[in-house]
Amino acid sequence: MKLEDHDQSVSRFAEGPFRRIPPPNAPAKTKWAVVGAEHSEIVYESDVALHLNLTLQTGLKSLYLRHNPLHPYDHLTRFRLDSSISMADAVKDAVNSAVEGVKNLAISAEQQAEQKGNKAAKPKKEKKAKGDAGDGRPLMLDPAPAFIDHRIQIFEKLKAKYDEEIAQKPREKITITLEDGKNIEGESWVTSPADIARNISKSLFERTVVARLDKGTPDETLWDLERPLEKSCKLELLPFDDPEGKKVFWHSSAHILGEASERRFGCDLCIGPPIEDGFYYEMAIPENGTVEHADHKPLETIVNSIVKEKQVFQRLTLSKDDLLEMFKSNKYKQHIIKDKIPDGSFTTVYRNGPLIDLCRGPHVPHTGRIKQFKIMKNSASYFLGDAKNDSLQRIYGVSFPDKDSMQQHLKFLEEAAKRDHRKIGKEQELFFFHEFSPGSCFFLPHGQIIYNTLQAFLREEYWNRGYQEVGSPNMFNSSLWKISGHWQHYAEDMFTFDVEKEKWALKPMNCPGHCLIFGHRERSYRELPIRMADFGILHRNEASGALTGLTRVRRFQQDDTHVFCTQDQITEEISALFDFLRAVYGKFGFTFKLKLSTRPEGFLGDIETWNKAEAKLTEALDQFTAEGGGAWELNPGDGAFYGPKIDITISDALKREFQCATIQLDFQLPIQFELEYMTSEVIPTKAKEQTQEKEQVEEKKDKAEGADATIAKKPKEPQPGYARPVMIHRAIYGSFERFIAILTEHFAGRWPFWLSPRQVMVIPVMPSANDYVKEVQAVLRKNRLHADIDISGNTMQKKIRTAQLALYNFIMVVGAEEQQARAVNWRNRDDQETQQRGVIVPLDEAVEKLVKLRDERRLENKV
Structure with missing residues (x-):
């Protein structure tokens, strides 16, 4: 058996970087554990103080001798096996050869130490251990915890058995299809994605993090690069930049x-x-x-x-x-x-x-x-x-x-920290939280201005788009949640309490209440679509450790709407919602992307209904793309169990993506609440009477058997001449609280004029102009503009600087000259040319320009 140096060409068969075997440093008579071709263990004893682990690489005819005083996978020496000798002899030769090599290394090390000792030794300055915490603690525990060795022993035993099973699996020819359509021939249980990446280029392999197989099919899965493929498949090689x-x-x-x-x-x-x-x-x-x-x-x-x-x-x-x-x-x-x-x-x-x-x-x-x-x-x-x-x-x-990439990320974090909504919210006095009500925000006057302005914007859009605003109770008997299914799947996330020996809960969403509104009287096809909007207060029992500023709260409001329509109206309603998204997000400078999530494995309802719904959503998405709305993505199998959905993600000033809006089709809630509308189909009176008689018989039977009214029963089918509506859940902001957090960080506190709680600051040149300052403020406020004044004892320059730091959109400075001309000298926050001396503008003209700027909801302070 010949001893050879190890090199990187065999590193893929081992578990780490490898060096020559170091001198012995363990107790004598160490046992040598050797695993043979059939994974039977042979134990040898040696008088060399060294623990060695020998593993035969099947088919390579090489024996690998590993050593590491801390880890049994670190160092490696390779031996070439002569096919004429037996496995047992090979193992013995490997052990003996390694023993002699280690002894020689040890003797050599001792001789070198003696030679060095004869030389004048210079005292060395003691160095602090690398990684030391500075408190005298060791870097790592020594010895290592016993559970580590226990795990490894079980793993190695079962891994050997698994490898033997894999070795027995039949090898078959497979075809791997790449993204560009090219087919590559491979062998099952042998060819890996890593093999394919290496054959294309070394740089591709080094860039690839993981493989994805059969995208867009029920077999879609992520796959380890070095894991052999088991059958023919479509293959994608995903880099770090892929999500x-x-x-x-x-x-x-x-x-x-x-x-x-x-x-x-x-x-x-x-x-x-x-x-x-x-x-x-x-x-x-x-x-x-x-x-x-x-x-x-x-x-x-x-x-x-x-x-x-x-x-x-x-x-x-x-x-x-x-x-x-x-x-x-x-x-x-x-x-x-x-x-x-x-x-x-x-x-x-x-x-x-x-x-x-x-x-x-x-x-x-x-x-x-x-x-x-x-x-x-x-x-x-x-x-x-x-x-x-x-x-x-x-x-x-x-x-x-x-x-x-790391440096860019740290720079990004630095900028994100400056924009943190919790920091800006405190500096601009927008909101705060208190321990007496965790997760429930206190909006201060300036914060409430933003809240109300966002809500007013949507109310205006609702009016223009045919929405009807409703109000619904904050708490419901648990019977409602049992019918909707939330009690079975969501009860732990609801705030529940007892009322007259019955369970009640604060509502975490509006949809069940809206179903009651739709179903409280008979509906006709002529009324559809019904677009129902609600700004009701919602509560969700979030864990205290998960609460984070405005992004994760317990008490919140949503721009929650539900559209009740026929199946034939789905495409038109979805297209209208896309237009709604454009109108709203455009006012904040957001771009957005759409992703269609289709039928999951555990879907409810018949497949034909799902196919029709997905086809209508696809049609609406294609129309959106054709109108210049950008390409949409398919997310197969990720829809809700009750209907397909479209997820909408927006991108902010830091290129971060947030999902705020959702468009969700729901077939199940209308069934659970037995919602129906009268169709245009004419049904004979006799058929209606027969259906009503059947329902009455079933109700009498339930009463006779003492049925529990709080347990959801099997819903009734629509009576003849009636049909189920489709329900579309829709939100654009999501929750107001989270959307305000996103906007705060997106604008970094530099609010656009129409949304700003600090639109104008009026400052006097001297105290004698204070009366005119108050007059200017009154004129601005009369036009519903948010104007503050600073008539404190500070210098004018300090007042201006304070207002600039507070990010007022406009600063108006007035003195005797402006008072006489009934004008203002204003500085535009976003126009550097006006920052030093300002621009004199007649007061009436200034008001007119500001009102127009606000009403047009422009993103920039251009007047």
């Missing part, structure tokens, strides 16, 4: 953070998902320990070492019983396994280095892909977001494939 690629990249980064946390704290990991701007991991640290800011750098140091090791992400499917055994020391994983995984079923885990985590995947090929990593913050949280559960520690991070 799905970014999620996978950040999910893999969360696993790296989880490994670093285990190695530093010995913690029990809980969950570590990707989120909108990075990822986090939750954990329980022994003895109720906490994560401090001083832990950030040490954790990043450990992460950097994990990245350099290029740990491979390995996927393995396990039974529920095996999972419970693997994670027996972690009560949080135990809870998730018992709660989420049915008995007798299987799910996957992923391993990178010593970390093994319950995970669906997929992941990047190895940890070396995470070039840039930064811990952003840490906080406390509760397991599963419930304050009744254990308190946990949560660490947030972000990562990127290159340095430039």
Whole structure:
């Protein structure tokens, strides 16, 4: 057997970067665990103080000898096998050869040490350990927690069995179709997306994060790059910039953070998902320990070492019983396994280095892909977001494939922090929150001006577009929610209470109440469509830990509307809603994108109705595109169970995307509430009487059997000559609270004039002009313009500077000259030429221009 140097050409078959075997540093008589071709374990003892793990790479005729004092996957030496010798002999030769090599290295190291000792040794300055927190704590726990080795033993045993099963699977020719339509021949259980990417170009492989198979079909799924394909498929190679690629990249980064946390704290990991701007991991640290800011750098140091090791992400499917055994020391994983995984079923885990985590995947090929990593913050949280559960520690991070992307992100965060609606809301006195009512906003006068102006804008649009505004109760008996289905699926998110021994709830949405309004009297086809609008107050029982400024609240109002129409009217109504979107979002400078979500697997109703509805939505979307509205996207299988929907996302000044508007078709609520309208079809009186007699018989039967009136019964079919309406749920702002948060950050507090609570500030040149200042304010207010005055004792320049910092749209400065001419000297916030000396304008002309600017709802302060 010949000893050869390892090089990068074989690194894909191993689990990290590799070096020569270092001198021995472990107790003597170490056992050598060797896995042969049939995965039978052979154990040898050696007098060399070194732990070695030998793995035969089937078909390569090479034996890989691995060593690492901390991780059994790190160092590697390759041996070429002679086909004429037996496996047992090969293993023995490999062991003996490695032993001799290690002994020689050890002797050589000792000789070099003696030679150095004979030289005059210069004292060296003691260096601080890299990554040290500065408090004397070690970078990592030593020894590592025992549960890590327990997990690895189970994983390796079951992975060997799995590999043997895969090796026995028949290989068949498959066809892989690329995005450009090109077909590539491959072999099932052998060819991987990574193979295909490498064959195209090395740079493509390095840019690709994950593969997507069979997009737009029921078999659509994300796939690990190195995982062999099992059958013919359509293949996409997704980079980091793809939303799905970014999620996978950040999910893999969360696993790296989880490994670093285990190695530093010995913690029990809980969950570590990707989120909108990075990822986090939750954990329980022994003895109720906490994560401090001083832990950030040490954790990043450990992460950097994990990245350099290029740990491979390995996927393995396990039974529920095996999972419970693997994670027996972690009560949080135990809870998730018992709660989420049915008995007798299987799910996957992923391993990178010593970390093994319950995970669906997929992941990047190895940890070396995470070039840039930064811990952003840490906080406390509760397991599963419930304050009744254990308190946990949560660490947030972000990562990127290159340095430039990280720097751009940090710059973006800096700008986003300046625009934070919570910061601006406080500075401009728009709103505040109080501990006596968490998640319920107090709008101050300036904030309420914005709120009322947004609402007035919609009311004007409603009038022009044929909407009818209604009002509905804030609380309902639980019977209503049982009919609608919300009690069965949404009760935990509702505020409930007892009234006269019956359960009631504050309404979290308006739609069931609107169904009662539609159904309170007989309706005719001539009335349809009915467009019903409601600004009613809603309440949702959000977890306290999830409450965030105006973006996540418990008490809010929506621009909630419901259109009741016939199936033939769907296309026309959807097109009208697109026009509504253009009219509203255009006033704020928003662009928007549309995505059609179609029938999910567990849909309700007949497939023919769904097909017709989806066809009508597609027709409306195509018409929108033809009119210059931009291309729309298809999101197959992501519709609600009760109907297809169109999701609308807007893009703000920082290019962030938000989903505010939704257009949702609903076939089920009209059925549940037995809504119907009289059609144009003429039905004989006898048929109607027969239907009514049948219903009366059923009602008598229910009463005789003592049926529970609070339990939803099977809905009645429409009587002859009647049909079910289709219900379209629609919101444009979404909630007013969240939309105001988005607008605050979009405009960075520089409100357009028509929406601004600080439209004009009037300032006197000297105290003698105070009376004219008040007169100017009165004229402005008479025209319903928001005007403030500053007649304090500050200097004029300080007053002007204060008003500029407060971002008033216009500053009017008046003195004796302006008073005599009945004029104002104004400065336009968005016109730098007027900032120094201003422009003198007659007062009446100024008022006329400002009123026109407001009424036209222009985005810029151009007068």
